[in-house]
Amino acid sequence: MPAIPAIGDRTARYMDIPEAAKGPDVDPAKGYRLQDFGGGLYMITDNVYQSMFLVYDKGVVVVDAPPLYAAKIQQGIAEVTDKPITHLIYSHAHKDHIGGAKAIGGNPVIIAHAETARLLKRAADPDRPVPSVTFQDKYTLNVGGKKLELSYFGNAHEPGNIYIRAPEQKVLMVVDVIFPGWMPWRRFAVAQDVPAVFAQVEDIRKMKGWDTLVGGHVARTGTRADVDVQAEFYADLKKAAGGALATTKLGEGMDPKDQTNPWALFDNYIDRVALQCVNTLTPKWATRLGGYDAWIWDQCFAMEQSMRIEEG
Ligand SMILES: [Zn+2]
Incomplete structure (x- = not known):
């Protein structure tokens, strides 16, 4: 059995990362990689954080702006289009996922759950502007014939953390709940409601209409099998x-x-x-x-x- 150091003991070296946890390499010169989901939808990632953007006929919708690479999101978008960023969706209020909202540039319409707006008003953080469009249960963004469906199923990770589904591409983005190939971040990803996190993992498992999961973290996207593994764990x-x-x-x-x-x-x-x-x-x-x-x-x-x- 592998030895797990006791609490407070520093390990000389952490355990090897299993192959199943690894993803495509990031070009170190660029510091990010794009993954094309088709229909104008892309994941942009530094293999630690993950966010998305959707290109439509008049502009680009960005979903999350992790501060670690937010300044490069414009560069990533410029690889595929010269259209401007018109919308920004926040998955939830946490700074590590949206603290680059200002750094992406432009003056997008910001969309988020009402609870996210409440938390951001309280935070009064100039790096995370308060959203101008909010919703309670569901919101569908239709832009130039392209669609993103936003839904809220209550507090689990954090109040206001939403599911973002791209029906055409069958991509589901749920941040800080599923960690494909990886141990979830500590304390169920610092869940505010642990039983609700367990319930969301089951809901995501049963939810129809997605093949690819963007979890907001780690080196690759997830599959249904990854959600099964996390549920089993x-x-x-x-x-x-x-x-x-x-x-x-x-x-x-x-x-x-x-x-x-x-x-x-x-x-x-x-x-x-x-x-x-x-x-x-x-x-x-x-x-x-x-x-x-x-x-x-x-x-x-x-x-x-x-x-x-x-x-x-
Ligand atoms: Zn979070």
Whole structure:
């Protein structure tokens, strides 16, 4: 079984990235790559973040502007068209996905969920202008015969995080929920509602009308099989944490003096639950998901907490 360093221990070297987690190379001279989905729709990525743009007869619709490469989005668009950016869609309010909104240039109409507008008003961040067009449940952007369907299914990752579907290209973009080939970012991608994230993974699995998934992160797009793998990993994680919660006893092996300190009792208990959870998952998953060793402790801690205090 691969050794996962204990919490707080720095590893000399992280585990190798499995082939299934890798994607096409990015030209280091450009710093981004384009992926053509057909019908004017492209993904632009630096193999860490992913965003899209849609070219129509009079302009370009940009979906997200990660600050890491936002200044190059114009250059990427210029590879395929000289039309101006007319619209910008925010998947959600997080700065790491839309903090380059100003850097893409132009003066686009900005579209986002009403909750995203609320969060951005509060943030008052000049790099993330407040959207001028908002919606609650659904919004279809029709431009020159091309379509993007935006829908909201409630809070999971963050309030206002929407699904963006390009029906013609059968592309579904849902950011920070599915991580093709990779361990999800720590604590279920810092989910604000863990049970809702589990439900969204199932919903995406069952949702018809898409073949390619843009997850907002990692080196490649996703397939339906990638969503199945993530659902299987989450099911195993829940089983492992549930098993550990059921068999671990509060205070076992502790100095009697510490038994009157409730924080110490739970620190000790939760650590032992997480340890059992990690050790249960490692044989099957350590070599299957990119970055497993980076975040498995975080996932077990988040799963333990969610199951102990959120579920019935
Ligand atoms: Zn996010």
